[in-house]
Amino acid sequence: MKIRSMTLSVAALATVTALVAAAPAPASPPSKPSKPRTAAVHGAAQVHFAYAPKGDVIRFSVDAEAAPYTRPFTIKGTSLKGAPLDAKGKVTVYHYVTETGKAGISEAEVDCLVTGDGVATLTAVVTKSNTGSKGTRIGISVQDGRHGAPDRLGFSWGIANADPGHDPILARVGTCMAPAPFTTVTEGGFKVASAPLPQWQDPWL
Template sequence: MRRISLTALGAALLTTACVAAAPAPAADTAKKPPRTASVHGSARVHYVFSPQDDIRFTVDAVAAPYSRPLPGLPGGLPTDARGTVRFTHHVDSTGETVSAEARVDCLVTGGRTATFTAVVTRSDTGPVGERLGFSVYEGRAGEPDRLGFSWGVANVDPDTPDEKGNPTQPTVGTCMAPAPFAPAVHGGFTVRHTELPPEPKTRASRAPRAPRAPRSN
């Protein structure tokens, strides 16, 4: 709205009133919704140790900060997330196809890269309830997207062998995953990055402090 100088105020009083009464443009009052970190997409990946197999992942992960209460952390974590990971593995040598689904519980992004974890809810092979780690890299023009999965290359603990002397596989913690080592050969992923949100200043879940006991004389 054009400002009116004090010297012209009397002459332009009626015009000023009409302009002030006009509704503000929607663009001035509308607020953009906050960005939310996410990973979406589906791809077949090349796994170097099973180059002939058809391995596919579908990811639908969205950040939901401070939404999953934990013991000792009633307000949750800034990396809390929701969503689903689905994957299938067709073994070329046997013709067998296995699949599984997992519920996303953690997501953290950094530019074009994201790591996230998901707890298995259905599986043809592995145990239900196991947490798995994943990572995604959204490639730039001319390079492939990539995905990593915790059971593919690492996550062993050589310092705590089993009764046969073999290294054990430790539990995957939230958002823990290897680098995205497997290139996508068909399809791809989109990573939307946001900075981790700070802890809310007030939390209804926090218990009030107990009053101090009165001092004895």
């Protein structure tokens, strides 16, 4: 009887196992849609500029974040709700000149930002300055260094953006336009959050 009972138990176990194997797997809970990443640049740093006199100190601070279609404007009498690369934030530029012992300081409001693979290009319009540049749009590029490489930064005055017939320092800059990041960060650093281009929207109001 004991042998018969054991045989029946083994057979029953095999049947249960087969039924469990044949049953459909429980449905996994639906995953929450991931929030689209927002393009951004944050940080502050001192840079080495090859053409600056020895002893000069040049620093930049950048806090910029994408804000698509948030800067309405009018062109040829037509109102538009903004552009896909609209952005918000602040840029501060500090340049201590050894020769004069004075420092030039400018603050600017970010109006455009585009990123890609650890690199960002942004522009900002100067709102405060002791250098006479108020109202000028400036262009900044930032490279977030990888694998131990230093961060880098470029700016639209000094060696680039010569515009015939205009002040070479205050030459016109279009939105999101800046040269390659040609200076090296020597102190501090930047963090670039890269994101795909925002979805296109009809810009007309």
